[in-house]
Amino acid sequence: MIHLTIDNRDIEVRQTMTVLEAARANGISIPTLCYHEAVAPYAACRLCMVEINTPRGGKPGPDRPGRIVAACAQPCEQGLTVQTNSPRVQAARRVTAELLMASGEHLPLVQAIARAMGAEHAATTLPPNDCILCGLCVRACDELVGAHAISLVERGLDKKIAPPFEITSAACIACATCVLICPTGAIMLKDIAPSLPHPQPLAHEARGDKSPPQPLAHEARGVKSPPQPLSHEARGDKSPPQPLSHEARGDKSPPQLLPYEERGVKSPPSFVGKGAGGLGSHDARTCRVCGEATLPRVFADAEYLLNLPIERDQKAEVQAL
Amino acid sequence: MMTARKIENAAQLAAYRVALQRAHDPQQRCLTLCGGTGCRAYGAERVLASAKEHANGDVQVRMTGCHGFCEKGPIVVIQPAGIFYQRVQPKDIDSIVHETIAHDHIIERLLYTDPATGGKIEREHDVPFYARQTRLLLNQNGLLDPTNIDEYIALGGYASLAQALMDDGENIIEQITRSGLRGRGGAGFPTGVKWRTMRDGIRNRKVEIGNWKIQPPTSNFQFLTSNFQPPTSNRGYIICNADEGDPGAYMDRSLMEGNPHRIIEGMIIGAYAVGATRGYVYIRTEYPLAVKHLRGALQQARAWGLLGKNILGSGFDFDIEVRLGAGAFVCGEETALMASIEGRTGEPRPRPPYPAQRGLWGKPTIINNVKTWASAPLILERGADWYANIGTAKSKGTMIFSLVGKVMNTGLVEVPMGITLRELIFGIGGGIPNGKEFKAAQIGGPSGGCLAAEHLDTPIDYESLSSLGAIVGSGGLVVADEDTCMVDLARYFMNFVQEESCGKCTPCRVGTKAMLDILTRITQGRGEDGDLERLEELARAVKDSSLCGLGQTAPNPVLTTLRYFREEYREHIYAGQCRARVCKGLIRYEIIPELCTGCLVCLRNCAQKAITGEKLKPHVIDDALCGKCGVCQALCRFDAVKIVTGVPVAALAV
Missing domain, CATH: 3.10.20.600 (Ubiquitin-like (UB roll))
Known part of the structure; x- marks a missing residue:
């Protein structure tokens, strides 16, 4: 066990912990975006920045500013002094939020970050993009699934997530891990595996039922007689409804699915698009598999993800002790 | 070149050197021609062809590495006298061979003229450019043929290696530490400390810091593109960082082109000292000549028994592989460089763990710059104290x-x-x-x-x-x-960094773009009140919060120009003035009617057809059409075109 100081609190942790883990284990919150317990730290979003002073250089002071590092990737060290909310850290986080807003101002997650960091305006204007390049999907695919189906390609502002050569990867097993770990909903399963069917209810045998589900009898429902469809006569129709044949509709041939060019679409469905339009809905309530608004919200609130500072009632805590 | 023969021990190497030195006649006239990329661009290869044609039996013609005085290329030096000829053309070779070499007659017109005194200078070492330098690393560049290992050995090459292999690694690191050598890649980390960390890391004397989840060793790209297996049996690696990419910097290239064996010798010494078994040279594809010379040198060193298994009979095995970078500036950053060698995307990762603790393929790794490696043999040869005497108290050499x-x-x-x-x-x-x-x-x-x-x-x-x-x-x-224009200079460098940012971390990826946007606006005459404060705020945040050295130092040109040339920025924004007359948005070309003779030259050559006027009457430039190319000013023989600055064009349009 080693001792370090986080926000003037002396903390004892295991040597193998990172500063972020040590802080969270002791109820000190540090905002994160590209961090996830399940995958290796990536240190790219720069929201978890803290100011550190190592014991080798003496006591921190105004003449000895600390080093700004990413807490998620900084190992704990005996005698380390950490400030999670110094003015320098706050300024750096606010600017980072303004930079994230440049291409992600429309995203609820980025809006929440901006609110929390006090960022008001985007630092510059870039084409809107749902993807914030946190790299969680790539790490999940590599480390959790082991499929290595996607990676970060290109450089700088052109950087994006894509399968090799930007063609659907044979390595992808359509497990949807990337879809579920994505904090902004930038990846939709239908983009990855367009032919994948909507999940079907299991057959009754698979559920362990002896017989298929039976509708309750009308007596059990308190209805006196079973429901009767109205006959077509009762509806006033002379004959039962018949679908029109294509000839009757005046078409020469049965309906054909048009190729995408003729539908006025420029390219086949892409993997991860660049603009807001190409990526499906940003609404977390939308089913990410079929795109229909049926599933409950799968993702926790942005505020939870960010692990924003929780207002602590210190008096109550003292009294409880 | 003598026949390739494996040198089996230090005694054989010394004997071989003596034999080479005896075979060389010190009075033999030699025409050495600079073969650096700069002189080649000036046509040194044509000069070489001409020299080979004219040279008869008693003249040796040798193409050496870069002499350094690139302004005056192609450079020819006649050895052993050291007569220095500059700007030599193929037609000059005939007189050089028949006059200077045959009859010791100096050709005046090819000599360097000292602009201070106006006098001609004969000898290379008397040229003020060279006389005021201390050439320790570059001294052999102008003497030896980089494609021939014998010339390097004859000049004392690989003697430090032979000496090092008989010593203990601890002592070598001790000497490097005492010499005060610091990393020449830019950051200036003490080389001895780095080597010590690596040696301790290999021997597991220290516990590593932190619980580092090792990066997954493979990616889909590796499965697709590569047939290599990460070498698993190695204890550690050393890397020579030759991914030189700064605009205007080319000293690493010249060293690799001109004296590749010095670098190889330094790397073998370093590997022996720290206990590494394999080395890489990571070099830009854009340096084809350096790659060629380095590969040739490695091949020769292997054939001579100076690289590979059981080097000079010491039982120490070590080999070096050349890896080519694919054109990303960020791969000069050490962690990105290692990722690139491993076959992954060239992206930096946070440190610690430092490469000396856990580097290439998870093994302790040392990365040093070309010049740092090249300094090692020198320090062992002439002593740590000698080296420590050069330079200042904290920066040696x-x-x-x-x-x-x-x-x-x-x-x-x-x-x-x-x-x-x-x-x-x-x-x-x-x-x-x-x-x-x-x-x-x-x-x-x-x-x-x-x-x-x-x-x-x-x-x-x-x-x-x-x-x-x-x-x-x-x-x-x-x-x-x-x-x-300092604003334009800052914009140029910001544009460079913005294009070269790998895009992994937000501050560098977007922050450089945000700063570039502001700088571009200022140079276009659209600067606003508060821009400078905003620029400083962004620069400080990007400097503080970027992941790697590229982003952490990217705001330096902006911060320093703001610090020392703030007045110039303010002129751009508030007075609509560019005092250097560079920023197109802030300048106008005007014709002074009193000086204009109406010769029609500017009018005919204006690509934008922005100049109107009649013969023998003063012309007028229409500012709305003018493309600010400056052709009119360059062509005017009467100095009638001047650049005015002070009123932003944007304001005129309003």
């Missing part, structure tokens, strides 16, 4: 600067640490051409800073420069005169 931009003598300059900028630019560099005024020195490339005239007497060492907001960096030194 010599530094190679590539002196470029608005300076008389452009080229590679090797000077002791602690020399002043004034000596470098006005002493060795010969001052600013065309009688212009010195304005700034941009030192350290896109990561460095702009120093003003008030800093000319500052000693150049790691500490002084960093206190001024610049860095020694790789040694790029771009001189700016009064015709350089």
